[in-house]
Amino acid sequence: MTTKNLGGFEHQVLLAVLRLGGAAHSAPIVLEMEDRGRQSVSPAAVYIALRRLERRGLVTSHSRPPEEGERGRPRRVFAPTPRGLRLLKQSRETLLRYWQGLEPDLERS
């Protein structure tokens, strides 16, 4: 596991966190990813990705007390670190570089 690159799935997880306002716990991330990705997403995969991202210092997490209607369970809220954001941007640029000039070809096929 290098710290230089972001895996495809981890990339999506980070984007989902950002879409959820830059901080979210796991369940909304799963839902957001299913919504955007138009396919079901395994909670286990999201858990694993978040823990991996945290170990690599790309997201941080903190416990937040239960909100209204959450039946007294604490939630773990994840947020990207500046390093995570930087890596996300790099990842995007890399993908865009790969895409440069390819759209017309794919359109035709």
Place this chain on the structure above:
Amino acid sequence: MSLPRWAAWILRRTVAADIEAEALADFEELFRERVERLGRARALGWLAANVAGFGLRVRWADWRDGRPGRRARLDLASDLRAATRGLARRPGMVTLAVLTLGIGIGATTAVFSAVRGVLLRPLPFNDADRLVAGRAVLGGSEQRVFSAPDFLDLERESTTLSGIATYSLQSATFSDDGRPTRVPLMKVSAGFLPLVGAPLLRGRLLTPEDDRAGAPKVVVVAEAFWTTRLGRADDVIGRTVALGEVPHTVVGVVGAGFDFFRTGAADPVAGWVPNAFPPWRLRVRNAFSYELVARLAEGIDPARASAETAAVLGRVHPELTASWIPLEEHLIGTARRPLSLVMGAVALLFGLTLANVVGLLHARLDERAEELAARSALGASRGRLALLLGLDAGIVTGLAGLVGLGVAALALRGIVAAGRLPRPVDVQIDTAALLWVLAVSGGSALLLSLAPLGRLGRTPLLERSREREPRRRDRARRAMATLQCALGFVVLVGAGLLGRALATLERADLGFDPRDAIAFRVSLPDRYDAEAKITGFFHSLVESLAREPGTIAAGAIDLLPFGGHGDVSGRVQRDDMASDEWIEGVSYRVVTPGFFGAIGAELLRGRDLAWTDRSGTEPVAVIGRLLAVQLFGQTDPVGRSVRIGGGDPLRIVGVVGDLRGEHPGRPAGPVLYRAHAQREDESVMSVVVRRPGGGRAAAALAERRLAELDPTLPADELAPMAGLVGDALVETRFLATVFAVFSGLALLVAIAGIYGVMASFVSSRTREIGIRVALGAEPRSLFRQVLGRGALIAAAGILAGVVPALVGARAIAGALYGASPYDPAVGLAAGVLIGLVAIAATAVPGRRAARVDPAATLRRDRV
């Protein structure tokens, strides 16, 4: 809406504790969303699919990401750094361990390579185990040569052999490429090359037609000769090369890798030419000059073939007992003994070095005891501790392996140079030897790391770290040091015996004086075809060298003492003996006047041969002292006559002292010298020149005079006589050198062992010693006590080594050439040396004991 109970139950059982609450909350939230969106049934399906594997998947991913790989590697690197730092704090101990072990590994590897090359690798011939070589015992001495009629009889009559051939090594001048040199040629019977399975590269092998007297001269050349001297020319078959100035037609090329009977530093054989026995060879039964090689018929063992051969030859030689021995033994025989002796010594040495290094690393465990105890208390598993310990051993053996490889390369070069091994081509550090080094290093690393581990298990580590008097370990190490002294003693005795034997042999009375004499061989080509030309040539050469100012004497002989094989012997009869009474096994030599003076032999009675003893005058002979006694007892033989075989009588004109000619340790046999000018066909003679200082000036003079007479002739094997004699001692000198080196190593190892034991003895008893000093003990007496303990170890070691030393001495008895293997002086010297070494090794710890400061010790003790 909450999660179904079964789902919560599964999650609680499978999910790691730190995420359990979080996971339950998340699943609840997701389940609710799905029930709202998809309905309860499909939500339950989703739940079943995702809850089941959730906990295990997350755990698995955590484990794979975090635990073993990356972290373990980091640990290993830091452990390695720690181990290196730890070892670097004890440079003396590490150097000692690396050097002793490295030398042990190197010596083992070198000897293994040599033994493998010479003894283990099969000979490069077809069915080598069915090939046998002929031996004969005649007049009590063993010989390897037979006569041409013997060979023909066996070839015709033998049923136990499927093939038989002769060979004899010769040499010829080859100068076609502008560099006249003598190249070794083998004269063989036509069946020789197919018999030993020589691989034909081009052309054909020799045929029976080539092997007839008067047949056109042909040669089959070796691939090496074809490449280096004939330019690997494609049109080599049919080409004519001049060998000894006789044109030979090249009819075939035999492939590389086939180099029959190459010995020592000799050049590889250039080619094979047919015997083409001249008619006189076919008539003379006693002209033994051909070695025999044969292939056993299917299902026949050497004993059966020997019995048949002895019967066939017994009819014509009642006094000769012929037998067949495996070719391998014939070729390797003389090298087997030194190599197996060295192998034995090396095994001892290696065991010793290994034991020593184990002891040294053992000592290091003491220092690390507290560190290990702390690690163990913090939860390090035994496997991890084993790894830590193994690293120490691994670093030491790794370094030692490197040292060992260097040592092996040097030692092997030494063995090949000093040992005159029969198959030098095969002896090199090859990949197998390299693997051997690695296996040995790896094996010792394992052994070394196992040794401290054994102790690790026995008592809890924390207790061990507090342990101050590890008496049991002390005992074990004392036993080890005793063993080292014992082995050191054994090797020392071996070295002493061999050294003494060598000194005796070097001083042995050879019957001549090799100092100040040089010798070289001259082989006249066939254009010297008349007797007068041959004798005239040698007369001129010897006279011109003898007349040179400063020369004491010069002369020539057909076979120089220590000049190699090729002895011609037969039976001799006194003039008044009955026709069936003979002295057997008498060597016939041919000499020119001046030879005895040149070699420094003593003329006991009568006169030397003279230039006037030539063909047409009365045939004369000079005999050796032993033959004189055998034939004439105490009466004066001068003026009497003897008969060789059934020939004409020879008048004895003188008696000379016997010359040892094979080995300085072997007494000379009976010998009879005839005048060169009265023999017709001796065109190959060795010339000896005695000039004060001998050496290069004499050699240059000899070459100059030879060139003046015939510029085309090389002076072969031009060398000081002392060198030839020295070569004969090569086995003893080789063994003595190897054992001397080994005993030096063994002493080094014993020093390290005793030092280790005594140093730990003193340091573990510092407190006791301090108290005794405080109570008034003399530092001097403490010093003496420590020395005494060291001496006790040495004495026990010597006692334990006596019986093995006697056994070892018996094993090397054969290499001592008559010197007694049970030499009390050598044993005494070895014992004294071990004792001195023990005292030297104990002196440093002894001084430390004498200098213990009681105040400091007791203060430290209170803390």
